Amino acid sequence: MTTQAATRSTFIAAVPRVGIRSRRPLWRLLAIGVIWATSLFVVALWIAGGAVQDLRAMDADTLNTLGRITGLVSANLLLYQVLLMARVPLFERAFGRDAITRMHRWVGFWSFWLLLAHIALLVVGYAAQAGVNVIAQLWDFVWNYPGMMLATAGTGLLVLVVVTSIRRARRAMRYESWHLLHLYGYLGVGLAIPHMLWTGADFAAHPLAEVYWWGLWAATAAAVIVFRVALPLWRSARHDIRVVAVEADGPVGVVVRMRGRGLERLGARAGQFFVWRFLGAPGWTRGVPLSLAADPRRGELVVAARMVGDGTRRLATLRRGTRVLIEGPYGEFTGEARTRRGIVMMGAGAGVAPLVSLLEAEPYAPGEAILITRDHAAAESMRVREIERLVARRGLHHVALHGPRRRAGSTWLPVTFADGRGAEMLRRMVPGIHDHDVYLCGPEPWMASVRRDLRAAGVPAAQIHSEAFGV
Structure with missing residues (x-):
């Protein structure tokens, strides 16, 4: 048997691994079911508290009931923001790390804006009922309602986390500093939640709801301790x-x-x-x-x-x-995502490293794998010896793109490509690229530019694989 035939046989033998992906829809169905169950509980709790009648009143009660639902939804989203980053296997297997990272960011900002709406609506609604100005009502909330001092401190911490998570602010900070500040979000969540159970009308009137809510947050805290602390220590x-x-x-x-x-x-x-x-x-x-x-x-x-x-x-x-x-x-940035025999790996800077590991592990015949690397200068290239070894021993085709990035058009290309037609360039570098799996790894703006040109070149979205990782 020739080397090429043997390699193809290895690929065929490895195909059953792709079947592991077929379990993801089941995990996703279960995860979505859990999310919907808790979300519907929040809505049911709100309705049971007289929400329909209060909405019809069109007075201070309307503001208060809107304040209640925004608070309940904000708290529910806060719960999932913590769970999504707790490395819970259910969500990891259901959505994958890239989707979870995007969901975490989206859920965090929505939770924050709903939290601000919750505060504003309740302050205005209670002030209208009491016939006082909003400043006096806000002061009364903070100083005289159980748990509100804790909630105020928690809200301040959440504001700090949100402000430093805005892309421009985050880029201006060292990763280590940003990550340390981001951890204060856990403390902010812990401080903000108790006031709901101590002063919230929805929970005071429904003792079973209070038990359920405390249990849900206890389970969330346990998930963080188990999957972010205990399990890593045990494995280490x-x-x-x-x-x-x-x-x-x-x-x-x-x-x-x-x-x-x-x-x-x-x-x-x-x-x-x-x-x-x-x-x-x-x-x-x-x-x-x-x-x-x-x-x-x-x-x-x-x-x-x-x-x-x-x-x-x-x-x-x-x-x-x-x-x-x-x-x-x-992460799910693995060979199990493959759907085609041909593979294209595209990496920028340090993003080349995981692509090299994939090329070492994955089966392919000579000429079936193409690696496209992007660096500001040739001297900055990483994993050079390993790439040369793959070219010599396994028939990898390597295309190196060096030089400053273009400022317009296909910005993933160097400025030396004057016309900047990225989709056409991809078709030239990889004939039949629409029938390949493409793996991307690099800075997010660079990957976004590549992804646009891949879609323009006819590559289906299901065959483009990338993953961002966050902690």
């Missing part, structure tokens, strides 16, 4: 992962190799990511999310990063034997 102790080598990857990159006990039991797949904490190193308490840069089936966990922030710069100073705490593996 079980596998005893340690740094075995730290190597330069070009002038701006660093590679860290790690080994441990029974790493195959982690179930890690090429393309997934972990959150890493290197014990003893400065700033070890702040996790660094990095994708696997090599096929984990080789018995090592390998990461590669550009040294652009404090977290990644510290990687270059790690010593052999450093113990490692892990969260993960996470």
Whole structure:
């Protein structure tokens, strides 16, 4: 049997892995069912409290009932904002990390605006009923209602988190600083919720609803403790992962190799990511999310990063034997997403690393895999030796695009491509690109530009795979 035929046979044998994807609709159905069940409970609670009659009144009671429903929905969204980032397997398997990250952001902003509406509507409604001005009513709420001091502090923390999560503000901050501030959202949620149970008419009139609501939040807190703290600590102790080598990857990159006990039991797949904490190193308490840069089936966990922030710069100073705490593996940016024989990998900067791990792990015949890399300069390229090895041994076709990015049109291309017709360029680089799976990894604006041109080139959305990871 020829090498090419053997490789194709391997691909055919691996196809059943794709069947694992068929379970996602079942997980998604279950997750959506849970979301709808709690959401309908909130609406039922509001209606049971006389919402219909109050809406018809068109007076202060109308403002108050609208304030109640905005508060209930805001609290429900806050619950899901926490759950979505708690690494709960139900939601991870149902939606995938990329969708969860987008949902987390969308849910967070909607929850915040509904929270502000809740405060404004109730202040105006109660002020109208009492015949006082809104400032006096707001003061009365804060100082004289049970739990409102806590809610005020919680609201302040949530405002801080939302303001620093606006894209422009986030870009101006170091990732480590933003992440630390973002964790205050948990405290803000914890402080804002109790006043609903102590002063909320919907809960005071329905003791079973109070039990249900406390139980729901207790389960949410337990999910955070189990999946974000206990499970990572247990896995880290079980596998005893340690740094075995730290190597330069070009002038701006660093590679860290790690080994441990029974790493195959982690179930890690090429393309997934972990959150890493290197014990003893400065700033070890702040996790660094990095994708696997090599096929984990080789018995090592390998990461590669550009040294652009404090977290990644510290990687270059790690010593052999450093113990490692892990969260993960996470993500669905794996070979199981494949639907076609041909694959195209497109990466910019450090985004090349997970693509190389996929190319090492995935079956394909010579000429069936194409890697397109994008760097500001050739000297900044990462994983060069590994890419050259794949070209020589497995018949990978590599296209390197170097130079500053275009400012208009297809901005994923270098300025040297004068016409900027990205869709046409993709068709030239990859004949029959519409019949390939395309994996994207890089900065979000770059991926968005590539995605537009891929769709214009005729690639179905279902064959374009990308994943953002957040913590």
